[in-house]
Amino acid sequence: MPRNHFDNELQELVKDMIKMSSVVEDALSYSIKALKKQDIELADKVIAQDDLVDKMELEIEDKCLRLIALQQPIAKDLRIIATALKIVTDLERIADHAVDIARITKRLSGEKYIKELIDIPRMAHIVTGMVKDSIDAYVRQDVDKAREVSMRDDEVDGLHSQIFRELLLLMMEDPRKINQSTYFLFISQSIERIADHVTNICEWIIYAVTGEHVDLNE
Amino acid sequence: MESIKIRVKDINLYYGNHHALKNISIDIYDKAVTALIGPSGCGKSTFLRCLNRMNDLIPNVKIDGEIQIAGNDLSKYDVILLRKKVGMVFQKPNPFPMSIYENIAYGPKIHGIKSKSKLDDIVEKSLREAALWDEVKDRLKANALGLSGGQQQRLCIARTTAVEPEVLLMDEPTSALDPASTIKIEDMMESLKKQYTVIIVTHNMQQAGRISDFTAFFLNGELIEYDKTEKIFYKPRDKRTEDYITGRFG
Numbered sequence: 001m002p003r004n005h006f007d008n009e010l011q012e013l014v015k016d017m018i019k020m021s022s023v024v025e026d027a028l029s030y031s032i033k034a035l036k037k038q039d040i041e042l043a044d045k046v047i048a049q050d051d052l053v054d055k056m057e058l059e060i061e062d063k064c065l066r067l068i069a070l071q072q073p074i075a076k077d078l079r080i081i082a083t084a085l086k087i088v089t090d091l092e093r094i095a096d097h098a099v100d101i102a103r104i105t106k107r108l109s110g111e112k113y114i115k116e117l118i119d120i121p122r123m124a125h126i127v128t129g130m131v132k133d134s135i136d137a138y139v140r141q142d143v144d145k146a147r148e149v150s151m152r153d154d155e156v157d158g159l160h161s162q163i164f165r166e167l168l169l170l171m172m173e174d175p176r177k178i179n180q181s182t183y184f185l186f187i188s189q190s191i192e193r194i195a196d197h198v199t200n201i202c203e204w205i206i207y208a209v210t211g212e213h214v215d216l217n218e
Numbered sequence: 219m220e221s222i223k224i225r226v227k228d229i230n231l232y233y234g235n236h237h238a239l240k241n242i243s244i245d246i247y248d249k250a251v252t253a254l255i256g257p258s259g260c261g262k263s264t265f266l267r268c269l270n271r272m273n274d275l276i277p278n279v280k281i282d283g284e285i286q287i288a289g290n291d292l293s294k295y296d297v298i299l300l301r302k303k304v305g306m307v308f309q310k311p312n313p314f315p316m317s318i319y320e321n322i323a324y325g326p327k328i329h330g331i332k333s334k335s336k337l338d339d340i341v342e343k344s345l346r347e348a349a350l351w352d353e354v355k356d357r358l359k360a361n362a363l364g365l366s367g368g369q370q371q372r373l374c375i376a377r378t379t380a381v382e383p384e385v386l387l388m389d390e391p392t393s394a395l396d397p398a399s400t401i402k403i404e405d406m407m408e409s410l411k412k413q414y415t416v417i418i419v420t421h422n423m424q425q426a427g428r429i430s431d432f433t434a435f436f437l438n439g440e441l442i443e444y445d446k447t448e449k450i451f452y453k454p455r456d457k458r459t460e461d462y463i464t465g466r467f468g
Contacts, residue, residue: 006465072423073464074427074451074452074463075451075452075454075460075464077464210453211453
């Protein structure tokens with residue numbers, strides 16, 4: 001098959017994307033685990049791990065630009081590479097949100113939580129699955145899967161609204177709960193933003209395969 | 219909106235029993251560069267030669283169908299006049315074994331221009347259009363065969379434009395040239411297409427992407443896909459086009 005070398009390079013690019021996604025998923029899972037268990041050591045690990053994510057982003061960008069310079073890809077090849085450039089940016093931002101959650105865990109260290117965390121971990125579980133499945137859709141160039149993943153954003157938005165209302169009530173009932181409630185709101189918002197980043201990833205996957213820009217938020 | 223210069227309808231061409239072009243229909247736009255791409259033997263050069271009836275010179279060739287240039291049926295054209303209107307540049311530069319000046323003046327003289335000042339003007343204008351004037355203006359009497367490959371090819375382009383054609387056919391005009399000469403000729407395309415309809419056969423995908431407005435992909439004598447170059451290179455409709463332009467075959 002012609003262009004073996006180029007196809008091998010594209011395969012390597014995809015493997016790098018999978019590795020980066022895996023590190024980002026771990027960062028997210030660990031950040032929520034640290035939050036639930038108030039595990040400061042785990043929170044510190046998430047924060048430290050962010051350097052690895054940043055390094056992976058730069059390496060993938062570099063690889064993409066080299067492929068463009070040396071192989072002159074066009075049509076779908078070019079879209080796949082351009083999409084990789086966009087996706088790594090979203091993955092890096094997702095990892096940043098995981099770090100934000102870890103930092104809040106550290107700030108709340110030593111405090112008893114004002115309520116048991118149920119919906120936040122539930123939201124996090126959904127978006128972790130979204131991250132994993134979106135990259136899966138990219139690897140398999142599966143437009144239907146990308147659309148399906150993006151639709152889970154609705155459930156995440158619903159949970160975020162629910163958490164917002166609950167926390168608002170808590171704050172109104174007892175001003176002493178405002179501090180923690182605000183932090184939990186930030187966390188809920190971070191997770192909701194992660195879902196938006198995954199929706200972006202899904203839009204880019206559809207673009208890579210079909211060449212069409214779609215707005216999955218509509 | 220571009221206007222159509224050449225209408226091709228249901229062209230079938232046979233070399234003996236070999237069906238080399240199959241039901242080719244295509245409208246080629248004026249004041250634009252159209253690239254013909256496809257693997258070796260796909261029929262693109264054969265098709266190009268239909269447009270100035272060069273295939274008439276090949277024995278055992280049979281052609282059905284219709285080609286119109288600016289509304290005129292090609293088959294009814296005087297072939298000498300046709301080759302003035304439709305100029306051709308070949309892969310290997312082929313300057314005449316005469317001076318640079320005489321190479322350019324030859325065509326206009328054949329077509330009746332006798333005035334020396336008019337010929338001087340034509341020579342200068344054509345060489346300027348070919349971005350060659352500054353390099354040769356002080357040695358117009360020098361033998362054209364002494365020019366470099368890239369200069370010879372630009373001379374051939376100048377020779378073609380000297381007779382005021384409407385269409386320029388180019389069959390892999392830069393494939394025998396070095397990168398610097400290639401770029402010079404590609405740069406000319408922007409100005410050439412302001413005056414002429416340019417059709418270029420090329421094996422170089424990047425070149426087609428750089429210089430053409432429209433691209434036609436040929437395969438096994440068929441026209442598979444024809445569209446704006448940005449569309450063909452960005453989101454081709456046919457998988458065979460995608461496979462070819464991404465180098466997966468051919």
